Amino acid sequence: MSATDAGERVLWGVGTSRTLRALWILQELELPYEHRRITSRSGETLTPEYTRLNPSQKIPALQEGDFVLSESAAIVNYLATTHGAARGLCPPTAPRERARYDQWCFFSMMELDANTLYVIRKHEDLHQLYGEAPNALQAARDGFARQAHAAARRLTHSGPYVLGENFSGADILFTTCLNGALRRGIELPQTLHAYRQRVTARAAYQRASQLNQRDG
Ligand SMILES: N[C@@H](CCC(=O)N[C@@H](CS)C(=O)NCC(=O)O)C(=O)O
The missing domain is CATH 1.20.1050.10 (Glutathione S-transferase Yfyf (Class Pi); Chain A, domain 2)
Structure with a gap:
């Protein structure tokens, strides 16, 4: 799926327990996204393109247009908050x-x-x-x-x-x-x-x- 089909949502990173968290919430919510399968300790997190997105040079990172979010827990909570309502996955508010x-x-x-x-x-x-x-x-x-x-x-x-x-x-x-x-x-x-x-x-x-x- 291209980034346009996915509504400009891109998940960067594959193959670690942290990337699994982001993939899991995307699957729970059945959201479209493009998956850029860059891996850790391969040099792929160190490129100028990726460093601009995530200066920490770590995976995962989530990109939605010009909004970029790193930290796997933040990604899980952001997607659950923005898209979880229909599936009872929104973090509680009380x-x-x-x-x-x-x-x-x-x-x-x-x-x-x-x-x-x-x-x-x-x-x-x-x-x-x-x-x-x-x-x-x-x-x-x-x-x-x-x-x-x-x-x-x-x-x-x-x-x-x-x-x-x-x-x-x-x-x-x-x-x-x-x-x-x-x-x-x-x-x-x-x-x-x-x-x-x-x-x-x-x-x-x-x-x-x-x-x-x-x-x-
Ligand atoms: N606290 C971060 C940790 C992310 C992290 O440490 N990612 C590692 C892989 S598990 C990484 O990308 N390291 C850089 C590299 O190996 O190139 C999160 O939960 O997202």
Whole structure:
């Protein structure tokens, strides 16, 4: 599909847990878009064209005409806010419900993604670039496991989704972090396995995973 057919909506990036988040919300909302399948650590995020769009030189980025948005969580929340109404995917607006939604989003992005998974990625997969750091690695693995148990306790009181009855963008962010933990052999509580199975059975997730295949 061309950018014009897609109403000038372009998603940049493929093949990472962060690009999966953007693809997943696009699939949930069945929105048209053009997919520019640039990959990480390939030099494709460093071109002058892409750097103009996203000075961070990271994927994903969403482009709608002259509006450009980076940060996978911001992309999920923007698309859910602008197009989620018909499918019950708009983030809540009542202050306390919105605060609960934000809590899950920030928890996933900070406690799970930045604070633990990315530390593991840097010092395990990319240790030649970032150096060996066994203590930091162990602390990150233990930290994820501890926070996963905290999340499981919260889920037991709500469920089937993180906000209760309704699937939302917060589930997209949380589930992609659980994927990262499983890939790295981190044990998850049974509640989170069952939750993840429920959420990843969604047709939109299945489509997004296919589309996110680096060589697909
Ligand atoms: N906080 C950002 C992180 C994005 C990020 O770190 N992307 C990595 C791939 S997962 C990247 O593009 N790195 C630059 C490169 O590898 O060329 C988000 O959630 O979108």
